[in-house]
Amino acid sequence: MPAPVDLTGLETRFDVARVRVDFPALHQRVYDGRPLVYLDNAATTQKPQVVIDRIRDFYTRENANVHRGVHYLSQQASDAYDEARRLVAAFIGAPDPAQVIFTRGTTESINLVAATFGRQRVRAGDEIVLSTMEHHSNIVPWQMLCEEKGARLRIVPVDARGVLDLEALERLLNERTRLVAIAHVSNALGTVNPVQEIIRIAHARGIPVLVDGAQAVQHLKVNVAELDCDFYCFSGHKVYGPTGIGVLYGKAEWLEAMPPYQGGGDMIERVTFERTTYNRLPYKFEAGTPHIAGALGLEAALIYLDRLGREAVIHYEAELLRYATQRLQEVPGLRLVGTAPEKVSVLSFVIEGIHPYDAGTLLDQMGIAVRTGHHCTQPLMDYLGLPGTIRASLALYNTREEIDVLVDALLRIQKLLR
Numbered sequence: 001m002p003a004p005v006d007l008t009g010l011e012t013r014f015d016v017a018r019v020r021v022d023f024p025a026l027h028q029r030v031y032d033g034r035p036l037v038y039l040d041n042a043a044t045t046q047k048p049q050v051v052i053d054r055i056r057d058f059y060t061r062e063n064a065n066v067h068r069g070v071h072y073l074s075q076q077a078s079d080a081y082d083e084a085r086r087l088v089a090a091f092i093g094a095p096d097p098a099q100v101i102f103t104r105g106t107t108e109s110i111n112l113v114a115a116t117f118g119r120q121r122v123r124a125g126d127e128i129v130l131s132t133m134e135h136h137s138n139i140v141p142w143q144m145l146c147e148e149k150g151a152r153l154r155i156v157p158v159d160a161r162g163v164l165d166l167e168a169l170e171r172l173l174n175e176r177t178r179l180v181a182i183a184h185v186s187n188a189l190g191t192v193n194p195v196q197e198i199i200r201i202a203h204a205r206g207i208p209v210l211v212d213g214a215q216a217v218q219h220l221k222v223n224v225a226e227l228d229c230d231f232y233c234f235s236g237h238k239v240y241g242p243t244g245i246g247v248l249y250g251k252a253e254w255l256e257a258m259p260p261y262q263g264g265g266d267m268i269e270r271v272t273f274e275r276t277t278y279n280r281l282p283y284k285f286e287a288g289t290p291h292i293a294g295a296l297g298l299e300a301a302l303i304y305l306d307r308l309g310r311e312a313v314i315h316y317e318a319e320l321l322r323y324a325t326q327r328l329q330e331v332p333g334l335r336l337v338g339t340a341p342e343k344v345s346v347l348s349f350v351i352e353g354i355h356p357y358d359a360g361t362l363l364d365q366m367g368i369a370v371r372t373g374h375h376c377t378q379p380l381m382d383y384l385g386l387p388g389t390i391r392a393s394l395a396l397y398n399t400r401e402e403i404d405v406l407v408d409a410l411l412r413i414q415k416l417l418r
Contacts, residue, residue, distance in 0.1 A: 014312035020397050022048040022304075034367030037402045042187050042215060042346055042393035043371055044237045047301070051241060054300035058293045065289055067266055081292050084299035085282070091302045092232065093223030094249050098281040101255075102295055105246035106214040107137040109233030110181070112248055112285065113210055114141035116258040117231075118179070124150035126178045131156040131164055131193070132383050133186040136376040138212045142181060151178070158383075162189035162338040169198065173205050180209045184216035188377040188391065189338030190321075190346030192220070196227050203228065208254070214238055218395070219317060219344040221310055224249050236294060241301035245294030248285075255281055262287040313396045320394050321345045324403045331410045337389050345394035348375075351410065354417055356388045362416065363390075366409045 020026055025046045030036050038046060058080070064073035066081045082097075089097040103109045118141075122128070128142045132155055139153075146152055154177075156169045173180075180202045184195050199209045208230035216222060218239040224232045231254070236245040250258075260267055260278055264287035269277040278284045305313065324347055328334055333352030351359060360372030373388040374381045381388060392406060 014309065014316045016316065016397065016399055019308065020399075022050070023397055024049060024052070026397060030367050031365055037368040037405050039392040039394065039398065039402065039406065040369045040371050041218075041395035041398075042238070042375075042391065044243070045218065045240045045395050046397070047242070047297075048240060048304050050304050051297045051300045055242060055293045055297045058296050066292055067283070077292060081290070081295055084295040087299045087302060088247055088295075089249075091306070092217070092247070092249060093225045095225055096252065099249055099252055099255060101248040101250070101282045101285045102290055103233075103246040103248050104244055104291070105235040105237070106212060106233045107235075107246075109231075109246055109248035110138055110210070110212065111141045112261045113231055113233075113250075113258075114145045116261055117254060118142070118145045119149075120258065121178050122146070122149045122151050125176060126151040127154050127172075127174070127176045128152075129154045129156060129169070129172050129177055129180045131182055132158045133162065133164070133189060133191065133377065133380050134181070134183055135187055135212065135214070136378070137214075138181055138183060139379065142179075155379075158191075158380075162186065162191040162340045162343075164191070164193050164198075166194070166197065166201070170201055173202065173207060177202075177205070177207050180207055181212070182209065183212045183214075184222075185213075185219065185344055185346075186338065186377075186380075187215045187346065188348055188375040188380055188389070189340065190343035190348070190393075191338060191340040192216075192342040192344060194342075195229070199228050215344070215346070218305075220314070230254055236298040236301065239298075239301055240305060241298035242291075242294045245291050245298050247298075252281070255285070258285075260287070261285050264288045266290075308396070317345050317394060317396060320398060320400070320403070321347070323400055324392070324394065324406075327403050327407045328410075331407060332414065334410070337384065337386065345398075347392045347394070348389040349392075350386065350389055351414070354413065356390045358417065359390050359410070359413055362413050363406075363409055366412075368406055368409055370406075 023046045028036050062076045064077045066078040085100050086097045089100045154172045157165050185192050195211050202209045210231040211229045213232050213234040217234045230251050232249040234247055237243040267279050267284050267287040269279050334349050337348040356372040371391040
């Protein structure tokens, strides 16, 4: 359980009731008029009105393709798209906007690195190091690469709390290790991994590191320059932005050396039937018409988050997690899965005698949205000996009252299923 947070005076800087007004999806009613309690934020977050408005405004006033036209709308769209990239770079502390590649999400970002950087560097007998808690999106691309190249995965274990074994990590690294790919935050456990220390350990041996930040950027301040990571990726839809847009940050020297991921328009400098020369960064990795509206929506989401005050949000979520952890322990037979000292707003749990799917279905009928199952972390669930968990994941717009509703519902379910 996280240490108590001193919230003295914070109420004047973060008003959750006011924040909730900004999210229209939170105010709907489901199943016999029950108010929606949305606790599936690790899967995707709801969108503030400013994000919805920005996307609408683009399609109603600026819609044109970027970097191709000389007419007014194309220039407006291009300028807005390029500004979105600059804003994203500033948000994550990237030294240069050219190091920010727009993708469809974390999954495509990892696949891009595996298909380019990975294919360049990995040979038969080489190794890629992952952790037990990785999402399938940070397992399968490397597995496919290893199968193609005759390489193998090495896996860093976690303890019963969900804490990564750093000593085991150090023992696994050797002259055949070509990459460490690690989650900043576990989507199934909420564990915050010590990625700066992991990067330091790997870099001391000349090994690059990719960080999966899909569950981190909405909860933590991320500065890729300070982390010194080689690659960092995240998805817009988990940080209050649109679906279908994501980010890959990479160090310039790696991105310059990597071949293009796809061929097509905008990633070229010149094309003949004999040969093609490629565009400069970041366009080399952005073939075809990009998700322009998605990039602008992501920009609006990050501006919104900044204006709320990152420190205020972090402290509020820490307090909410502390409260939820305490309340859930009042449910007889409930066991939390993932109790690392450093964690964010993910509460995975099992209840004795109740299958997670049954609990999730009944919670849904009570208007409460949670996630049940393996959470795209089947190797972790196998390691823990579980078929899956119930996961309540919190965001900046959730409240203590919603936690109370969840706990009351779980107590009712226990009575129903006795």
